[in-house]
Amino acid sequence: MNWYGIRAIYRFEMARTGRTLMQSVASPVVSTSLYFVVFGSAIGSRITSVEGVSYAAFIIPGLVMLSLLMQSVSNASFGIYFPKFVGTIYEVHSAPLSFLEIVLGYVGAAATKAIMVGLIILATARIFVDYSIAHPLVMVAFLLLTTVTFSLLGFIIGIWADNFEKLQVVPLMVITPLTFLGGSFYSIHMLPPFWQKVTLFNPVVYLISGFRWSFYNLADVGVGISLAATLGFLALCLVVVWWIFRTGYRLKV
Amino acid sequence: MNAVARTADDDILVVRGVDKVYPGGFQALKHIDLEIRRGEIFALLGPNGAGKTTLISIICGIVNLGAGSITVDGHDVVRDWRATRSLIGLVPQELKTDAFETVWNTVRFSRGLFGKAPDDAYIERLLKDLSLWDKRDNKMLMLSGGMKRRVMIAKALSHEPQLLFLDEPTAGVDVELRRDMWAMVRRLRESGVTIVLTTHYIEEAEEMAHRVGVINKGELVLVEEKAALMHKLGRKQLRLQLHDALDAVPAALASHHLELAAGGNELVYNYDTQGERTGITGLLADLAAAGIRFRDLSTRQDTLEQIFLQLVKEGA
Ligand SMILES: Nc1ncnc2c1ncn2[C@@H]1O[C@H](COP(=O)(O)OP(=O)(O)OP(=O)(O)O)[C@@H](O)[C@H]1O
């Protein structure tokens, strides 16, 4: 393994984050605070509690998931797309780095940054609500699995994209709607029966449900099913990355 | 510079029957065979679109190999890519850099990418050698084009490669930087690095290289010692327009190997300007002794440029 090479990519990506510290750290803090003001205070004063948990506390796992998904995808997709765009990717291709090592560098950095943002949001939420985490290990497991999975998805998008529009379209048109409709701000039991069924086709429902269970013992679907769905999605992303490697899809001419 | 002595398996790079067809069907390389000797400076000469960058990119692992095989220091670039890529440094034709990174970090990053343990003392020396030390904390976007090119060179050398490719190193470079660059290339080669450079300019090949290869439309049309090319370049022709036409070269002048041309109105003498003596004085004395008078004379020389253009035309 070319550990120095992996470390070089990882550091480079983390330095890029460091240069945009305001954007990386301040923006999740601000947006989380806004969610609390709008949803927690304004709506929360009417909904008061969901299945025994205060509404403000109820939305925390969903908010963290929302940011994790968006951050993972955008960090990883941008991380690999940008060197393609400016042409510096030539150096990565000419270096003694395997595809696995390249993935580890870019995906590792994207996941690290997403987790940092997730933790910042958890800390910010603490200012507004007093919440507890019932199953910390499960919580960490979901955090890691989700971040790695969606960072891989972002990497795939970054390889596939050959312009900025494609880079934006998946996060904007697919991931954001799925997250908002995935039960970040409501329990799917609050939906009419028909929509409860439809919602089960949304993979994000399983992520949020499992994650929320680790906080409050409260789940839309069984935690085992959530975990299986998350692992399934991770496996799918790994297969696609492996396929890109096998076929050299959009890597070199 | 003297040519590098040739011993058996002393080629650092061996290219055998390499073809490349780009997606879309364009054949950029046609059956390239080439050996680069350890420690030499090799110039790859060719017009735009000849395939120079394509060949280098394949050797470096940036473009996939079509058919054929390539070995670097005995390692196959496809099967044993980790070994070959560790040995190679590349300064690409186009300046592609991370605008917001500092010079120092950019060069350090390259060394890491190539799997080498950090060595700040080495990078410091490298930057000093390339007159970049003062600029080490500058972001790339603050550098001039020539400085960026130096950074590209520093990046390529950051992992101490054995084989260095310089793809049109002097494009957009002023006279001073060009001179610095050649001085650096010579120093590198003295330290044992083999250098392959591409250029459109014959003078550059002439000044720097031990051997020259000419590539045109994906075909390697010539590979020759520079000295041999210079020999061709050194050949001159003296043409004498005679007062009175001759039927044959007089026997008294046989030792000069003259030819008759223009229906007996011209005598043609080939000689070597590189030789110890051109033989012109003797020829003129013998002509006078034989009573042959001439009205006018002219000399002609093929320049390397002409040789090159002719080769490229023949290939067309
Ligand atoms: N990615 C690509 N896809 C298709 N064709 C390509 C690609 N890259 C290069 N070519 C074609 O291959 C040919 C050789 O290109 P190459 O860049 O190797 O030439 P070159 O000798 O380096 O030229 P120059 O002196 O202009 O740099 C050109 O006709 C070019 O259009």
Ligand SMILES: [Mg+2]
């Ligand atoms: Mg070129």
